[in-house]
Amino acid sequence: xxxxxxxxxxxxxxxxxxxxxxxxxxxxxxxxxxxxxxxxxxxxxxxxxxxxxxxxxxxxxxxxxxxxxxxxxxxxxxxxxxxxxxxxxxxxxxxxxxxxxxxxxxxxxxxxxxxxxxxxxxxxxxxxxxxxxxxxxxxxxxxxxxxxxxxxxxxxxxxxxxxxxxxxxxxxxxxxxxxxxxxxxxxxxxxxxxxxxxxxxxxxxxxxxxxxxxxxxxxxxxxxxxxxxxxxxxxxxxxxxxxxxxxxxxxxxxxxxxxxxxxxxxxxxxxxxxxxxxxxxxxxxxxxxxxxxxxxxxxxxxxxxxxxxxxxxxxxxxxxxxxxxxxxxxxxxxxxxxxxxxxxx
Amino acid sequence: xxxxxxxxxxxxxxxxxxxxxxxxxxxxxxxxxxxxxxxxxxxxxxxxxxxxxxxxxxxxxxxxxxxxxxxxxxxxxxxxxxxxxxxxxxxxxxxxxxxxxxxxxxxxxxxxxxxxxxxxxxxxxxxxxxxxxxxxxxxxxxxxxxxxxxxxxxxxxxxxxxxxxxxxxxxxxxxxxxxxxxxxxxxxxxxxxxxxxxxxxxxxxxxxxxxxxxxxxxxxxxxxxxxxxxxxxxxxxxxxxxxxxxxxxxxxxxxxxxxxxxxxxxxxxxxxxxxxxxxxxxxxxxxxxxxxxxxxxxxxxxxxxxxxxxxxxxxxxxxxxxxxxxx
Numbered sequence: 001x002x003x004x005x006x007x008x009x010x011x012x013x014x015x016x017x018x019x020x021x022x023x024x025x026x027x028x029x030x031x032x033x034x035x036x037x038x039x040x041x042x043x044x045x046x047x048x049x050x051x052x053x054x055x056x057x058x059x060x061x062x063x064x065x066x067x068x069x070x071x072x073x074x075x076x077x078x079x080x081x082x083x084x085x086x087x088x089x090x091x092x093x094x095x096x097x098x099x100x101x102x103x104x105x106x107x108x109x110x111x112x113x114x115x116x117x118x119x120x121x122x123x124x125x126x127x128x129x130x131x132x133x134x135x136x137x138x139x140x141x142x143x144x145x146x147x148x149x150x151x152x153x154x155x156x157x158x159x160x161x162x163x164x165x166x167x168x169x170x171x172x173x174x175x176x177x178x179x180x181x182x183x184x185x186x187x188x189x190x191x192x193x194x195x196x197x198x199x200x201x202x203x204x205x206x207x208x209x210x211x212x213x214x215x216x217x218x219x220x221x222x223x224x225x226x227x228x229x230x231x232x233x234x235x236x237x238x239x240x241x242x243x244x245x246x247x248x249x250x251x252x253x254x255x256x257x258x259x260x261x262x263x264x265x266x267x268x269x270x271x272x273x274x275x276x277x278x279x280x281x282x283x284x285x286x287x288x289x290x291x292x293x294x295x296x297x298x299x300x301x302x303x304x305x306x307x308x309x310x311x312x313x314x315x316x317x318x319x320x321x322x323x324x325x326x327x328x329x330x331x332x333x334x335x336x337x338x339x340x341x342x343x344x345x
Numbered sequence: 346x347x348x349x350x351x352x353x354x355x356x357x358x359x360x361x362x363x364x365x366x367x368x369x370x371x372x373x374x375x376x377x378x379x380x381x382x383x384x385x386x387x388x389x390x391x392x393x394x395x396x397x398x399x400x401x402x403x404x405x406x407x408x409x410x411x412x413x414x415x416x417x418x419x420x421x422x423x424x425x426x427x428x429x430x431x432x433x434x435x436x437x438x439x440x441x442x443x444x445x446x447x448x449x450x451x452x453x454x455x456x457x458x459x460x461x462x463x464x465x466x467x468x469x470x471x472x473x474x475x476x477x478x479x480x481x482x483x484x485x486x487x488x489x490x491x492x493x494x495x496x497x498x499x500x501x502x503x504x505x506x507x508x509x510x511x512x513x514x515x516x517x518x519x520x521x522x523x524x525x526x527x528x529x530x531x532x533x534x535x536x537x538x539x540x541x542x543x544x545x546x547x548x549x550x551x552x553x554x555x556x557x558x559x560x561x562x563x564x565x566x567x568x569x570x571x572x573x574x575x576x577x578x579x580x581x582x583x584x585x586x587x588x589x590x591x592x593x594x595x596x597x598x599x600x601x602x603x604x605x606x607x608x609x610x611x612x613x614x615x616x617x618x619x620x621x622x623x624x625x626x627x628x629x630x631x632x633x634x635x636x637x638x639x640x641x642x643x644x645x646x647x648x649x650x651x652x653x654x655x656x657x658x659x660x661x662x663x664x665x666x667x668x669x670x671x672x
Contacts, residue, residue, distance in 0.1 A: 054569050074572040087570035091588045100584075104575035148574070 002065035002155035002188060004028045004051060009060035011046050011212075020046045022212040023060070031186045033179075035203035037193060039235065043212035044192045048158055051190065053077050064156060075104070080149035081158040084165065086141045088133040094120075094144050095129040101152045119147040122181070139170050146178075150185060157189040163198065175201060196236050200224065208232045226327075227252075230334040233327060239286060239302045241327070246295075246342055250329040255286070255304035257325035260317060267320025269344050273301060274316045278308045285309075292316045295344065413645035420639035432646035442647065444622045445630040452541060452612075452626050453605040459545040460601055461594060464552035465587075471553070472560050489550035497614035500543045504529035504615070533623035536616050540624050544611050548604060552597045559593025560586075592665060599662040606651060606658075627651055 005028070011021040021043040028034050036044040049055040051062055053074035061068050069077050080101070089097050098116045107115070120126045123143040133141060142162055149157060162178075163171045179202050182189055193199055199206045200220040208215045208223060208231075216228035227233035227241075233252050234240040241252045261270060273289035285308035291299045303319065311317065328337040376382045414433070417426045436442045471482060488496055503510055512526035521527070529539045563586070571585045587594075609628035612618060618625035618633065625633075627647060635644015 052573055054572070074569075075575045075577060078575075079573065081570070081573045083566045083570055085564060085566050087564065087566035089567060089571070089585060089589075091591075100571070100576070101574040104571070104577075104580055152575075 003030060003063075004156055004188065004190065005063040006047075006051070007061040007063070009047070009050060009062060010058050011043070011050060011055060012058045019043075019058070019212050021050070021057075024209075024212075024214050026207060026214065026217060028188050028190065029204075031188055033182050033189045033191065033202060033204045035191045035193060035199040035206045036209055037196060037199040037203075037206050037235075038209035040194055041211075042194075042209040044194075044209050045160055046212075047209070048081075048160055048190060048192050051156075052079055052081050052158055078154060079156040079158055080152070080154035082142075082145045082149050082160065082162045084161040086133075086145040086162075086165075088141060088144055088148075090133050092132075093129065094125065094131050094133070094136070097133065097144055098129075098147045098151050101148060105152055107152065115151050116147075119151040122150070122184075123147045138166050139174060142166065142174060146181070150187075154187065157187045159189065159191045161193055162191075163193070164195075178202065196238070200236075208235065210235070226336070228336050230329050233329070239304065242301045243329075244296055244299060245331060246344070248331055249337060249340065249342065250331050250334070251342075252327040252329065253321045253325050255302045257321050258301060258303040258319055259305070259321075261320045264320035264322055266322060268323035268326060270318055270320045271296070271301065272316050273303075273319045275311045275313050276300075277313065278311055280308075287311060289317075289319075410645040410649055413642045414649050416642050418641045420641055422641075428642075432642050436643055436646050436650075441622050441625065441630060445618075445625040445627050445647075446650070448537070448624060449606060449626040449628075451537065452544065452624075453602055456541045456544040456548065456605055457598055457601045459541070460548045460552045461598055463545065463549050464556050464597065465590075465594070467549070467553045468556040468560050471557055485553055486550045488547055489554075493547060493608075493610045494614055496547060497543060497611050500539075500546075500611075501530075501615055504539050506531055530616050531620060533620060536620060536624050540612055540615055543615060544605060544608075547611065548601050551604075552601060555593060555597040555600070556590065559590045562593075563589050595665040596662070599658055599665065602658050603655060603662075606654065 004026075006024050006026050009021060009024040010019050012019045024047060026034075036047060038044045046055060050057050051064075053069070053072060053076075057070065062070055064077060064079070089100065092100065095116055098119055099112050102112050102115060116129070117126065120129060123146055125140060125143045125147060128136065128140060128144070133144065136144065142165075145162070159178075163174050166174055175198060182202075191198075191202060203220055205217060206220055206223050207217045208228075210231050216223050216232045218226070218228075223232055224236050227236065230243060230250055230252070234243065237254055239255050241254050242258060243250050243252045245251075258271075261267060272292045272294070274292045275287060275289050277288045279286040279288075285305045287303040287305055287308045289301050289303065291297055291301060301319075323339075326339065328339055329335060330337045377386055415427060415429060417428050417431075467485060471478065471485070502508060506528050509526070509529060511529070512521065515521045515526055516523050527535055530536050567589070568581055568585055571581045576585065607628055609626060609632060612624055612626055612629045613632070616624045618629050627650060631644045631647040634647060635641050638644070
């Protein structure tokens with residue numbers, strides 16, 4: 001087990017350009033599942049590659065288990081990584097793919113078979129050991145990549161979007177498996193993804209990145225319920241949080257909190273919403289509306305409802321939000337601010 | 346034939362049934378004006394230059410070589426006498442031929458080993474981006490685009506007994522005394538080494554380009570995964586990079602073997618097979634015997650000795666190409 005820490009970690013690819021990763025400070029906890037979440041180009045993969053030793057940082061320090069590892073090669077860092085493409089060795093059988101790290105780390109030869117079988121057993125791929133990677137399905141390849149990563153029991157586990165090459169159905173089951181797998185082996189894990197569902201579902205904590213800056217680190221609950229700024233607020237949640245600019249502040253509320261007035265006992269704010277369109281998504285409805293009258297006339301809002309079958313397009317209805325569901329952000333800095341009474345009409 | 350008439354006639358009838366009956370407006374459209382006829386004519390006219398080229402410049406000489414090899418034809422002969430395997434028996438007894446056969450193998454194998462090792466070493470740094478990469482790649486490719494004979498003549502001067510720049514440098518560095526410097530093309534072993542080195546110099550660019558292409562086709566993540574898995578430089582090279590490059594290296598080797606086994610330019614220009622046949626290879630011996638010596642039948646017999654070897658190499662080449670496609 002080990003803790004990964006970065007101090008002011010920075011990566012600039014081309015001199016004079018904006019950094020891909022800027023002054024990132026983070027510290028994992030023992031045995032934690034930490035997710036780097038961000039849109040593409042947010043620097044999450046670059047950050048992971050720097051921790052792995054595949055990318056040289058422009059500035060700052062990386063510590064693994066309390067030691068600075070900046071100058072160490074990937075091999076000396078003793079971490080394991082699963083790549084987005086799995087990067088299996090195409091000319092080696094599954095057995096030899098999994099055994100490769102053991103050979104490379106000069107583990108005693110007598111132990112190879114036992115360790116490979118342990119890893120294969122854990123991931124349910126024991127029957128595939130004689131196959132070549134090209135004879136495997138996407139899900140099987142992913143398991144082989146995982147088995148190759150765990151076989152030498154690394155102190156840190158890095159995963160770069162390991163589910164993105166799987167189809168939607170397989171992804172859900174693979175997510176579940178990865179979670180229970182992590183619970184069983186309990187190794188500190190850093191997981192990169194752009195998929196907020198994966199991040200929310202799997203992470204002990206989520207680190208939201210945007211343009212190489214850390215926007216927030218917190219439990220899934222914290223980042224969703226108390227977003228640190230407007231970027232986090234709109235990046236997490238689908239559909240994203242409604243934002244309205246009011247004086248010095250930006251006020252946000254989630255679509256599931258914008259409800260017909262009869263469902264909100266003590267509304268802090270009410271809007272008259274003209275229904276533009278409703279979408280039926282099976283378990284829920286998404287209602288798109290435009291505010292009719294008042295200070296925010298013409299602004300679009302989104303509501304998420306258990307049922308919207310009674311709403312008629314182009315008709316106006318009263319909607320309300322409770323006080324505790326409102327989020328306040330500073331309009332200048334876009335950072336979260338204290339709740340404040342303000343005029344709404 | 347008799348066993349299968351029903352399906353054959355059936356197929357014919359079916360084909361006839363599918364063609365629409367000639368319309369009343371155009372009772373007699375010539376076959377070449379119909380869409381099928383036009384497509385056929387276009388196909389034939391596009392294809393025939395290649396067929397004619399191969400037949401005239403490869404097929405005819407190839408057949409002639411067989412015809413000559415079993416005869417007593419000389420330049421200027423007006424008669425043809427079948428002599429069976431007499432020519433083959435006679436060349437097999439000739440010391441020159443045996444020497445040339447052995448030399449051909451030495452020349453090809455040693456130069457190919459040097460080429461593959463050299464081009465693999467070159468390909469690795471050339472794969473990475475650095476300032477001036479384009480220029481370095483251009484320099485390495487230069488020996489390939491220059492005419493072989495010109496390059497070989499340049500080397501002839503570099504290795505000359507009197508004016509050799511190499512010897513000038515060796516003398517200037519006091520490694521040799523003047524007039525006792527090595528005779529690069531005059532001593533049997535040195536001459537063979539020189540011929541092999543020049544052939545290596547000439548084939549290196551081609552092989553480098555092929556291997557470079559193979560190397561850039563390996564996804565960057567695979568060697569990276571090997572690094573993270575704990576592999577050092579040599580393990581990564583011998584267990585990951587080289588095995589993954591193997592199909593493409595095979596292609597480079599087989600091309601190189603064919604180019605070297607059948608080529609006589611370097612030998613002809615540098616040493617003309619000398620001294621005392623010590624650098625003679627089969628193609629040059631065939632040329633000297635058959636064309637310059639006028640003994641067409643013996644020359645043909647010598648050159649036909651290459652055929653079984655080249656057929657085997659070609660077979661492996663095609664198999665490799667097929668295999669690497671499947672991977």
